Amino acid sequence: MDPEKRPPAVSRRQFASVAAAAAAGFILTACGPKRLRELPRERLAALLEDLEKDYTKRFGTAVAVADTPPIQGVTFAYALDLSRCIGCRRCVYACVEENNQSRDPEVQWIRVLGMNKDKGIDFSESDPYYQPAEVPQEGHFYVPVACQQCRNAPCTKVCPTGATWTEPDGIVVIDYDWCVGCRYCMAACPYGARHFNWAEPTIPRDHLNTKTHYLGNRPRSKGVVEKCTFCIQRVRVGRYPACVEVCPVGARKFGNLLDPKSEIRYVIENKRVLVLKEELNTMPKFFYFYGT
């Protein structure tokens, strides 16, 4: 089914609040300050400086907020080797640390689904709560799921305030200052990859990653949606995402889809590759493959 035509599943009460939020968003859009991407550089610099001061005060430690732009000629893509992943969840926690996700209430951008080899890839049988003494467990395999960075992203289309969009390098981002928390995008996302801050996020001060990007891991507040950005604060300066670096089995691959010599292209050209929910035509830039 076409995700855009599907009526979002909301109750009447939810609808009322969503409609109100949408209306508020519309007004903001019409007469509010300009969105980040439209700001002239001086105003942007001032804005970032203000944010840095705010965060520094809130966390009692110096926080840097960058606005590193996309690199020309780069479209980021990701590939995950299903034949290697052992379900150890190192990536989940590296991501939490790197991207300043709330520890309490718990927000995690990566969810690792445990699957039964007999059943094949069947999401109705998947279990994200597996906790054996050791992994991989006999007869099981694992499918980590985070934002699929769709080329045809359903989430960005439903946002009433234009708070989420696709950057020129293919990263789907959120401007937390523009998010009104209506959660339309969460209903639209077929991968469950967007997460809502139901309460004020908490991060122990000494665990705060103080190197942040405006569109990525800068601290969020209650009532906004967040998700994986391929570690925008790292990848735009040439680094690998945190999950790629931490993966003990080397199952995670990252690079420039437009570079014929990238790991990503090697995977696409040499391995059996698949995407999740291909029939929805979301066109993920997150690929799964069998490396064996």
Added chain:
Amino acid sequence: MRLCVMTLALALVAPAAAPVALAQHFSPAPLPRAGPPRAEERVEVPPPPFTDGIFPCTSCHATLKVNRVRRPLADMHGDIVLAHDEQHRWCLDCHDPDNRDWLHLASGEKVPFEQSYLLCGQCHGEKLRDWRAGVHGRRTGEWNGHKGYLLCAHCHNPHQPRFRAVTPKPAPARPSAAK
């Protein structure tokens, strides 16, 4: 739960841009050459994961007689038990008998520990090819700049190469009833 309805479609995904240099990707792994490996073939790796104090091996072996007999080791290396095609292999198939600080290939060509991947690649050519492409194993460095590799030995104990099971990090909290 949203994920319940998720299906996984098997799709041979067409690359976004035209495939370039296919031939380059499909070429087989280079065969070990006779003579010392050429300098440009060296890739950047972290130091081999030796136990502290074990290297240089010649600190002992320079004065020890080579013993080619297949046997349980008692006086030293008692912890090394082969579980790697052990029916067909013994220490000196990989370790150079004359200079213990080196490995050697089937051809007799000496290989330093920093290039142990050449040794592994003799029998695991396809893995070596994927590894060079950064797809088996893991890259270090930058995706668009300077890249390094982890040696096979950083992940696989050459003597017992099967990947060891690990303890998983805690499962996510189950959604509370309130939501």
